[in-house]
Amino acid sequence: MAQLECRNLTLGYEGKTVATGIDFSLNKGDYLFILGENGSGKSTLAKALLRLNQALAGEILFADGLKANRIGYLPQQTPSQKDFPASVKEIIRSGGLNRGGLFPFYSKEEKERAHTVMEQLELLPLENRCFRELSGGQQRKVLLARSLMATRELLLLDEPAAALDPHATAELYEIIRRLNQEQKITIIMISHDLEAAKKYADKILHIGKDSAFFGAAEDYFKGGTAHA
Amino acid sequence: MLEMLQQIGHILSYPFAVRALIVGILVALCASLLGVSLVLKRMSFIGDGLSHVAFGALAIATALKLSDEMLLVLPITVIAAILLLRGGKKAKIRGDASLALWAVGSLALGYLIINLFGNGGNVAGDVCTTLFGSTSILTLKTADLWICGIMAAVVLLLFFLFYRQIFAITFDEEFAAATGLHTQAYQLLIAAITAVVIVIAMNLVGSLLISALVIFPALAAMQVFKRFRDVMLCSALVGVGAAALGILISFAPTQAPIPMGATVVAVNLVIFLIFALIGKFKSLQIRKSHI
Numbered sequence: 001m002a003q004l005e006c007r008n009l010t011l012g013y014e015g016k017t018v019a020t021g022i023d024f025s026l027n028k029g030d031y032l033f034i035l036g037e038n039g040s041g042k043s044t045l046a047k048a049l050l051r052l053n054q055a056l057a058g059e060i061l062f063a064d065g066l067k068a069n070r071i072g073y074l075p076q077q078t079p080s081q082k083d084f085p086a087s088v089k090e091i092i093r094s095g096g097l098n099r100g101g102l103f104p105f106y107s108k109e110e111k112e113r114a115h116t117v118m119e120q121l122e123l124l125p126l127e128n129r130c131f132r133e134l135s136g137g138q139q140r141k142v143l144l145a146r147s148l149m150a151t152r153e154l155l156l157l158d159e160p161a162a163a164l165d166p167h168a169t170a171e172l173y174e175i176i177r178r179l180n181q182e183q184k185i186t187i188i189m190i191s192h193d194l195e196a197a198k199k200y201a202d203k204i205l206h207i208g209k210d211s212a213f214f215g216a217a218e219d220y221f222k223g224g225t226a227h228a
Numbered sequence: 229m230l231e232m233l234q235q236i237g238h239i240l241s242y243p244f245a246v247r248a249l250i251v252g253i254l255v256a257l258c259a260s261l262l263g264v265s266l267v268l269k270r271m272s273f274i275g276d277g278l279s280h281v282a283f284g285a286l287a288i289a290t291a292l293k294l295s296d297e298m299l300l301v302l303p304i305t306v307i308a309a310i311l312l313l314r315g316g317k318k319a320k321i322r323g324d325a326s327l328a329l330w331a332v333g334s335l336a337l338g339y340l341i342i343n344l345f346g347n348g349g350n351v352a353g354d355v356c357t358t359l360f361g362s363t364s365i366l367t368l369k370t371a372d373l374w375i376c377g378i379m380a381a382v383v384l385l386l387f388f389l390f391y392r393q394i395f396a397i398t399f400d401e402e403f404a405a406a407t408g409l410h411t412q413a414y415q416l417l418i419a420a421i422t423a424v425v426i427v428i429a430m431n432l433v434g435s436l437l438i439s440a441l442v443i444f445p446a447l448a449a450m451q452v453f454k455r456f457r458d459v460m461l462c463s464a465l466v467g468v469g470a471a472a473l474g475i476l477i478s479f480a481p482t483q484a485p486i487p488m489g490a491t492v493v494a495v496n497l498v499i500f501l502i503f504a505l506i507g508k509f510k511s512l513q514i515r516k517s518h519i
Binding site for chain 2: 050052068069071073075078080081084085086087090091093094095097098104105106130132133146147150
């Protein structure tokens with residue numbers, strides 16, 4: 001059975017419909033790119049998957065032990081984070097709060113998990129640095145590490161490469177590919193970046209008012225850039 | 229100088245002075261802890277707005293000749309806080325504008341009511357003490373001390389128990405909500421505590437100066453420290469230290485009495501300036517070591 005399945009979703013907010021007829025399903029280890037123009041409902045879809053918004057109609061089904069609050073979400077960056085006084089370690093540890101635990105401190109296990117995640121993303125040298133003093137690419141890596149703390153199954157990334165330079169963008173995509181291939185973490189990537197989609201995706205979901213597509217990446221790109 | 233210190237020591241042998249000092253310290257402690265989260269969430273002026281609402285409510289309570297004004301002032305302020313902190317996202321009038329609306333609106337209404345329905349006494353004097361801090365902190369009863377103590381204990385306990393959640397929500401509300409934290413409940417809690425702290429703090433510095441207790445310690449701490457935990461601790465220490473020092477200074481015998489609220493705020497300001505200098509110096513050193 002699919003790990004995540006969406007059936008005939010209609011998305012919108014404040015009574016306005018932004019996208020209809022969204023159908024797709026993902027298996028563990030898939031790498032999905034969600035493409036579409038600004039305002040086509042990409043972020044609204046992400047919020048519906050996370051249960052932050054309700055879909056206007058349709059169903060979202062999870063299986064394989066996945067739950068909405070066990071998705072590792074990487075939201076678009078908010079302006080107030082730019083001058084936030086917090087160390088890298090503090091931020092990464094805060095990602096694991098969905099594991100519960102009422103004890104007011106992080107357990108030894110959580111701390112070790114954070115250590116492992118930092119090791120994987122080569123963030124250990126930065127662990128005591130202040131978040132606001134890092135470069136844009138480093139900040140994104142820290143937030144990616146935080147979302148890894150929340151999940152072992154699925155990462156949902158909303159334009160993670162926005163405002164990054166080409167070098168940092170390439171590095172970020174490589175890390176995400178590694179997580180997908182080595183740890184079989186399912187990836188849902190919301191992006192504008194067709195080149196990256198071509199390179200990394202194995203499935204594509206294109207949403208928009210008049211054109212909707214879901215299928216293998218090869219099929220999407222066979223028709224040139226007709227869909228884009 | 230020595231004589232002055234002796235005089236201050238002498239005043240502290242009176243229970244009313246000790247009570248004022250304890251209440252001042254407790255209120256400042258709560259305000260400075262809340263302040264870190266409020267400043268980082270871009271809600272610095274919430275204290276100011278809410279205290280104006282409390283001023284309006286106090287005017288109504290006085291006009292109604294209520295025996296215990298707090299019974300009206302506290303609920304109204306808590307409701308205003310919840311509406312302000314929660315409504316921020318969906319409301320038609322956003323954040324700062326709605327805050328300004330509430331603040332100025334209640335200030336004007338409060339002043340109107342005092343003039344129309346007041347007991348005809350010294351209106352200017354009454355208003356001035358409510359706005360800049362009254363001497364009522366010197367007439368505190370033991371019951372007031374208990375209320376303050378309980379409030380401070382509750383705030384400290386909440387910050388201790390939910391420290392991780394408060395950090396997560398302050399840093400990134402959307403992510404926190406996505407991972408299943410009840411962000412709305414936490415917002416409500418913060419709003420309610422903020423309102424309670426502000427109503428109690430009004431006695432100390434008055435409604436115009438209250439923002440200082442909330443934002444100065446947090447801002448000072450952020451100049452120097454780079455970890456959230458350190459910022460929290462430092463903010464609490466600065467808040468407590470400035471309140472204690474300010475209150476003690478205001479006890480000093482001078483020709484005209486020194487206004488307590490303004491003194492506490494002035495001490496806060498001086499500490500902030502010192503911390504800002506230290507912060508500048510530190511960042512210069514870091515830059516040097518990188519070259």
